[in-house]
Each structure stands twice: as structure tokens, then as C-alpha cells.
Amino acid sequence: MIHEPGNASMTIKGWRLWRVAMAVLLLAGLMLTGVCQAQEDSRGGEPGWYELDALNVGLEGSLDDTSLRSPREAMRQFMKLTGKEDFRSAAHILNLEDLSPEEQRIQGPELARQLIEVFRRGKWINISRLSARPDAVIEDISGKDPRAGEVRRDIELASLEVGNDAYDIRLGRYQVGDDEPVWLITPESVSSIPALYQRYGPSRFEAYIPAPLKQNFGLLRIWEWIAIPLVLLAIGLIGRAVHWLMTALTRLVPSGSPSIFMTQIRSPTALIVMALVMQTLIEFVVSFSAVVATTLRVTLTIVMAWGIGVIALRLIDTFMLHMTRQMAGEIDDSKPRDERKLLTTLYAVRRVIILIMVMLVMVYVLGQVRLFETLGMSILASASVLAVLVGIAGQAVLSNILSSFQLSLAKPLRIGDLVMFEGQWCYVESIFYTYILLRVWNERRLIVPVTYFASRPFENLSAKSTMEYRSLELTLHLNADVACLREKFLEFAKQEKNVIEHEKLLCCVTAQTAAAQTITCFLMTVDPLSGWAAEASIREKLMTFIRDHHPDWWPRQVVVLSEQDIARGEHAVERS
Structure with a gap:
């Protein structure tokens, strides 16, 4: 057979292309095989469980492995068995490999009983949140969890503190030989059960409670439904007694700032004592269920933090009140400008201190109740939404707070300034976060939102000086002697x-009509209110002088009669 040169070239090129294609397919196959092998190892290989040679050989009986295939099924079975007080069977859900067979048989049921008591009082487990998959893969449809798709062979059920130590209770996945892997409480968690039971177990008080009252009724036991109202009533009586005692002590301290401080801290002190007594009860006397204990601990933490913060704030207020009385006495514009400026600055510092205290209290409360550990990624995911909602809902409050700081720092008005606001003379008594307290001239108090006050024009009569040039007017007859009246x-x-x-005193005629003249007197006064009183006093004295010595100076109506009107009058007199 004869081959043409062109056909031979095409055959060589085709062979080369075929070899390149085969190499690419081989490389892709190797990569695919590696990926599949990696997935196979991560799902069903050695990392998916712990291998054991034997498991709980000292325990009597056995459990169906199908009830322990997933974390949710294992804990559901544990709760079911301990609820029926079948602690021998429940012990099979504990990995007792650190104990000898004899110790497993004796201590296993007791450890199961202690663990369920720890769950009941320390932290109740929400079984519905546990994974129902045998491999406990983290499922996250949203894709926000970086651990999504991760296979786990142990998971955390709870983390409890005993003194300064923390103990984790975890579930682990174990396989014995070729048996189906099962989920059990890890040996490390089993070893911590005695310490946790000593901290969270039943108190001595419960030994005197009849067995029928220890039965569950809803979320709590029967005796808890009875004890909780009684304990709250007793705590309320203690708080009432503390409040009465603080009231009695208030009468013994000197009057003034100490007495005011004692009066203001009566309620916070009573709440702190109530919280401390309640904390002592739930720690050393009565062991409530986890639902009640957790709720009470969070509430007591908030109450104590709030009470301490209020007492600190009252101490600051009392200190500022003392300084106010020492520096300025009664708040008005008769005091030096520098003192009123310093007082305004102190009020601004007070608001800064309050903000810092609120932030510290919030951080302390969040740290104590472990809110971030509880909510975790949920808070981070919803942070932007919460920020928008808080911004919309608190827009007015935030605006008032910012306006308050603006007024305190820019100082267009100061504490003690006399301002003319919407036609009323008012002294600025306080500038708070959201409102300004104004004392009207008639001793009423005007409460104005800060943003409203800042958006309205006002006249600060104390901006430069408290002095004011005032004037009074008298309307008199044209024959009034202006020189005599001036004297x-x-x-x-x-x-x-x-x-x-006195060199600025002035009295002159400022207007005139056909029947009267207007005489205006000008005078300089130390402040607007004193000037108003001086103006009224001088006007009264001038009117008394005119009435007693020159009554003809009063304006009177002048009527011009014609001859006909006079004739009619005379004729009328003659007829009468």
C-alpha cells in the first residue's frame, strides 16, 4: 500500500492530539479520585468517630444502638430513661472507659442520676437544637456559617462554671469494632460530673421536701410552684425593711447634701440587698430548676448593676449639688459669669459620666449573662438590622442627646442664665439629655425638649452682662411741668x-398729642427682674406724687362748645 506524504502528516498530528487528550483525561480522573477520596474520608472514614476496643463492659444489660445514632436521639433517650428513673439503662449513654468494670457497675447509675440533676439545675438542654444527623454535620442553608458542611465527632452540650473553673459536657461518637457508631457522653465529661453535681445538685433543703412534691408539673416541679411566690414575698419584705431602715438613718444624718443623698439611694440600696439575699438563697439554700435559676441570675445581675449605677449617679448628683450651692447658691444670673460657665461644664461632664457608666453596666451585664456566647453569630448577622431599627426608633432621643451636648459645649446659654423664651422670662436650671428645665419668673417650671429649644430663637438676657436699660412711660396733660417731674x-x-x-438716668418728652404728652424715664438696672421691680416702684411713686400735689397734670378730655350749645344749656337751666 502506498501512503501519500500529506496523509502521513495528518496521521502523526492526530496521534499527538490523541495522546494530549488522554493525558488531560487521566489528570482529571486523578483529581476527581482525590476529591472523592477526601470526601469519603471526611464522611465515613477514621475522622468521623473514635474507635474503641470495648465499651462499658461492666454495665448490666444493653441499649438498642439505633437510639444512639445521632446526638438528638442519644439525648432524647437519656432524658427519657432518667425521667423514668431508670438510671441503670441511662448509664449506657455514658462512656465509662476511664472506670474499671466494677466501678462502672457501681458508679454508672449514680453518675447518670447526678448528670440529669446537673442538667435540671445548671443548664437545661434544648434537644431540638441538637443535630439529627449521625455525622452531626453543621447545616447552614444561608451559607453564613464558615463551618457549614463540617463533619463532627464530638459536640458541646453545655459549659458550666464551678468557682473559677469551667467544665464542658460533650457528646462524642464512638465505634466498637464493626458495630454502628453511637453518641455517648465523653469520658472527660463523665469525670467532671461529681464536681458539677456538688455545685448544681439539690440542696439540703430538698431533703425535707415530700416525694410527691418533687414531681414535675409543666416546666417546674410542684414544690417550686409553691416556693417561688413565698421566696419572692419574703424578699419583698426584706426590701421593705431595708427601705424603712434607710429612711430612719436619713433622719440621723445632717441636713443638706448628705440627707439628700441618703434619701435618693433608699430604693437602689433596697434592691441591691434584695438581689444579694436572693442570690445567696439560690446559691446555698434552694436549688431551683435551670429555667428558674437562669432567669433569676440574669435578673439579679441586671438589678445589682442598675442599683450600683444609680447609687454612683446619685453620688455624682449630690456632689454637683454641693458644688452648685457652694459656688452659685440659688441658680440665677446674679452670680459671676465664670461660675455659671463652670456649672454648665460640670453638667456636661455629668452627662459624659452617665454615658460611660451606662456602657460599663451594659458590658458587665452582657459579660455576666454570656449573651454573646448564647446568641453567637445571630447577633452579628442581625447587627445591621438592629442598627437601622434603633436608629429609626431612637432618632428623636439621639437628636435630643446630641443637641444637649451641643448646647453644653458651645454654651449659647449657661446654667443660671436668664432667657426670654416664647415671651416668658426663664432661668436655665438644668440641661439634661433630652430636655431643658426652665424656671419661669412665677416659680413654675417649663420643660422644653432640647431640639425644640435649640430650633427656636431665644433672647439670652445674661449673655454679656446682666444689666438692662429699662424705661417707664407716663401720659400727662400738656400743662404738666416736665422739669419738676424730672427732678x-x-x-x-x-x-x-x-x-x-446714675449718670445714665434720663427723663424727657417722647411723644405728644393734642390733649396729652408722653414722658419717658430711662434707668439702668443690675438685672432684668430687679429692673422690672425698680421700674414698677418708681412708676408708683411718681403717680402718687402727681395725685397728691398736681392732680391737674392728669390727662383730661377737652370739649369745645359752640355759642348755640351754650345757649341751649342756659335755656335748659332756666326752665328747670
Whole structure:
């Protein structure tokens, strides 16, 4: 057969392409095989469980392995058996490999009984949250959990503290020979059961409770439904007694700032004592179920943190009140400007301290109740949503707080300034987070939101100086002697102690009509309110002088009669 050169070239090229394609397919097959092998190892190979030669050989009887294939099934079976007080069977769900066969037979049931008591009082296990898969793979459809798809051979059920030590209770997956792997309480967790039981187990008080009252009724036992109201009533009486005692002690301390401080801390002190007594009861006297104990611990932590924070705040307020009385006395604009400026700064510092205290209390409470450990990734996932909701709901509050800081730092007004706000004379008594407290001239209190106050024009009568130039007007007849009246005005004005700068006293005619003239008197006063009082006093004295010595100066109506009107009048008189 004769081959043409062109056909031979095509055959060589085809052979080369075939070899490249086969190499690529071989490489892809090797990679695919490696991936499959890795998946096979991660799901069904050695990392998926712990291998044992024997398991709980000292225990009597056995359990169906099908009830222990997943963490959820294992714990459901444990709760079921301990609920029926079948602790011998429940002991099979504990990995007792650290104990000898004789110790397993004797101590196994007791350890199972102690563990269920720890769960009941320390931390109740929510079985529905445990994985129902044999391999306990973390399932996360949203894809936010970085551990999604991870096969686990042990999981944490609870973490409990005893003093300064922390103990974990975990489930592990074990296989004996070719048997089906099962989930059991790990040996490390079993070894910590006695210490946990000594801390969270039943108290001596429960030894005197009749057995029928120890039966479960809903979430709690019967005796707990009876004891909780009685304990709360007793704690309330203790708080009432502490409040009464603090009231009695208030009468013994000196009046003033100490007495005010004692009065303000009565309720917080009573709450702190109540929380301490309650904490002592649940720690050393009465062992409530985990639901009640956890709720009480969180509540007591919040109450104690709040009480201590309030007492600290009251101490700061009392200190500021003492400084206010020492520096400025009654809050008004008659005091030096520097003192009122310092007082305003102190109020701003007070608000900063309050914010810091609130943040510290929140951090302490969150750390004590382990909120971040409980919620975990849920908080991080919903942080943006919470921020938006808080921003919308608290927009008015945040706006008031920012406006409050702006007023305190920029100081367009100070504590003690006299302002004219919406037609009323008011002294600025306090600038709080969300509102400003104004004392009106008639001793009423005007509470104005900070944002509303800052968005309205107001006249600060104490911005530069408390002095004010005032004027009073008198309307008199045209024949009134202005020079005589001026002399009397100067005499009366110099007698007023709140009238200053006598060289600026002035009295002159400022308007005139056909029947009367307007005489205006000008005077300088130390402050607006004193000036108003001096103005009223001088006006009253001038009117008394005119009434007693020159009543003809009062304005009167002038009527011009014609001759016909006069004739009619005379004719009417003659007829009468």
C-alpha cells in the first residue's frame, strides 16, 4: 500500500492530539479520585468517630444502638430513661472507659442520676437544637456559617462554671469494632460530673421536701410552684425593711447634701440587698430548676448593676449639688459669669459620666449573662438590622442627646442664665439629655425638649452682662411741668438699690398729642427682674406724687362748645 506524504502528516498530528487528550483525561480522573477520596474520608472514614476496643463492659444489660445514632436521639433517650428513673439503662449513654468494670457497675447509675440533676439545675438542654444527623454535620442553608458542611465527632452540650473553673459536657461518637457508631457522653465529661453535681445538685433543703412534691408539673416541679411566690414575698419584705431602715438613718444624718443623698439611694440600696439575699438563697439554700435559676441570675445581675449605677449617679448628683450651692447658691444670673460657665461644664461632664457608666453596666451585664456566647453569630448577622431599627426608633432621643451636648459645649446659654423664651422670662436650671428645665419668673417650671429649644430663637438676657436699660412711660396733660417731674424721677431712682449708673438716668418728652404728652424715664438696672421691680416702684411713686400735689397734670378730655350749645344749656337751666 502506498501512503501519500500529506496523509502521513495528518496521521502523526492526530496521534499527538490523541495522546494530549488522554493525558488531560487521566489528570482529571486523578483529581476527581482525590476529591472523592477526601470526601469519603471526611464522611465515613477514621475522622468521623473514635474507635474503641470495648465499651462499658461492666454495665448490666444493653441499649438498642439505633437510639444512639445521632446526638438528638442519644439525648432524647437519656432524658427519657432518667425521667423514668431508670438510671441503670441511662448509664449506657455514658462512656465509662476511664472506670474499671466494677466501678462502672457501681458508679454508672449514680453518675447518670447526678448528670440529669446537673442538667435540671445548671443548664437545661434544648434537644431540638441538637443535630439529627449521625455525622452531626453543621447545616447552614444561608451559607453564613464558615463551618457549614463540617463533619463532627464530638459536640458541646453545655459549659458550666464551678468557682473559677469551667467544665464542658460533650457528646462524642464512638465505634466498637464493626458495630454502628453511637453518641455517648465523653469520658472527660463523665469525670467532671461529681464536681458539677456538688455545685448544681439539690440542696439540703430538698431533703425535707415530700416525694410527691418533687414531681414535675409543666416546666417546674410542684414544690417550686409553691416556693417561688413565698421566696419572692419574703424578699419583698426584706426590701421593705431595708427601705424603712434607710429612711430612719436619713433622719440621723445632717441636713443638706448628705440627707439628700441618703434619701435618693433608699430604693437602689433596697434592691441591691434584695438581689444579694436572693442570690445567696439560690446559691446555698434552694436549688431551683435551670429555667428558674437562669432567669433569676440574669435578673439579679441586671438589678445589682442598675442599683450600683444609680447609687454612683446619685453620688455624682449630690456632689454637683454641693458644688452648685457652694459656688452659685440659688441658680440665677446674679452670680459671676465664670461660675455659671463652670456649672454648665460640670453638667456636661455629668452627662459624659452617665454615658460611660451606662456602657460599663451594659458590658458587665452582657459579660455576666454570656449573651454573646448564647446568641453567637445571630447577633452579628442581625447587627445591621438592629442598627437601622434603633436608629429609626431612637432618632428623636439621639437628636435630643446630641443637641444637649451641643448646647453644653458651645454654651449659647449657661446654667443660671436668664432667657426670654416664647415671651416668658426663664432661668436655665438644668440641661439634661433630652430636655431643658426652665424656671419661669412665677416659680413654675417649663420643660422644653432640647431640639425644640435649640430650633427656636431665644433672647439670652445674661449673655454679656446682666444689666438692662429699662424705661417707664407716663401720659400727662400738656400743662404738666416736665422739669419738676424730672427732678422727682432722679430722686426716686437714686433711692432704688438696684438702679445703677446714675449718670445714665434720663427723663424727657417722647411723644405728644393734642390733649396729652408722653414722658419717658430711662434707668439702668443690675438685672432684668430687679429692673422690672425698680421700674414698677418708681412708676408708683411718681403717680402718687402727681395725685397728691398736681392732680391737674392728669390727662383730661377737652370739649369745645359752640355759642348755640351754650345757649341751649342756659335755656335748659332756666326752665328747670
